[in-house]
């Protein structure tokens with residue numbers, strides 16, 4: 181499931197392959213992925229214009245084209261692919277931007293997420309909703325102010341996009357496992373030192389994950405073992421625990437992350 185680091189990978193991918201290229205045509209293979217425009221309106225807004233440098237906020241990819249912005253959300257299974265030449269469509273290609281020299285494809289198997297067209301900052305804000313600062317850009321003081329006001333479980337707070345944007349299930353569990361903080365711990369029970377540890381661990385996890393455009397799954401990471409049956413903590417060997425928190429399956433070590 182694309183989280184901040186995956187979307188950061190898509191941002192770099194778009195910058196590498198499509199930035200500066202002109203859009204000659206837009207082929208909408210699945211109109212349901214256009215969330216606030218028609219194929220005609222999208223075509224009118226972007227045809228003949230060029231992809232400018234893309235940005236990212238949390239799990240949103242913002243691709244300016246001419247006067248408009250394409251707001252892309254990747255849901256559970258979305259991704260971008262660049263293909264040069266006239267390749268056949270993949271069965272999950274939903275929207276294809278034809279450029280000189282190749283095509284940028286928005287592919288999405290399960291069709292959560294989609295593409296929105298924004299023609300102004302107000303429209304962008306309306307589509308993306310109220311988002312907290314990006315998890316990669318938030319400063320230590322701001323982070324502390326934001327999360328010290330929050331109630332509820334720490335895992336739910338980390339995944340709350342209105343508080344801090346970009347962290348999903350995998351990143352939140354990884355950060356908590358590394359910081360040795362139980363996902364069910366109430367926010368009010370975190371000390372200033374805990375919050376500082378959380379902030380620093382978040383930075384470490386995001387920098388490493390962004391470098392690879394995904395949460396790494398090798399030694400020293402929770403991701404990679406968390407989905408195995410009877411999986412053990414990579415630090416202490418204790419069997420990992422799982423439970424639903426804030427609608428997602430949290431995974432933690434009952435020994436390293438005591439309540």
Ligand SMILES: [Zn+2]
Pocket residue numbers: 413414415416417418433434435436437
């Ligand atoms: Zn452990």
